[in-house]
Amino acid sequence: MAKKETKSTIDFPFGRENYVLMLIGIVVIFIGFALMAGGGSDDPAVWNPEIFSARRITVAPIVVMIGFVIEVVAIVKKSKE
Template sequence: MGEQKRKKQNELHRSSFIFKKKNYKVMLIGLGVIALGFILMSGGGSDDPNVFNPEIYNWRRIRLAPALVLIGFGIEVYAILLNPDKNKNTN
C-alpha cells in the first residue's frame, strides 16, 4: 500500500513544474533590469586609441549601471526563492 502511494506521488511531482507563472514574471523583470544595467554600462570609448575620453568615468557607468546589475541579480534570486502557493492567511 505504501509503495503505491509513493509511486503515485512521484508521478504527480514529475508532471508539475517547479516554478509558477509569477516566478517567471519576476525572472523576466530581473533579466530586464540586468540588461538595462549592461546597456547603461556600454559606450564611453574613443575612436582614436591615442585620445583619452573622460566619459568612461561617468557616474552612470561607474555607479548606476553596476548597481542595476546587482539589483537585477537580487531580483533573480528572489524569483527563484518565491513561493507563489504560500497561503497568506496562515494562523
C-alpha cells in the same frame, strides 16, 4: 470496478509569478549592462574621460545588482499555484 481519474497536468517547478519575476530580473540586468556600454574613443590616441562617468561607475553596477536580487527573489519565492 470504478475507474480512477488521472490528472494529466505538468508540474512545473515554479509558478507564473516566479517566471514573470525572472523575466523582469533579466530585463533589469540587461538595462544595467546597456548603461555600462559606451564611453570609448574611436581614436586610441585620444583620451575620453567619459568612460569614468557616474552612470558607468555607480548607477549601472547598482542596476545590475538589483537585477540579480530580483532573480534570487524569483527563485526563492514560494509559488501559490
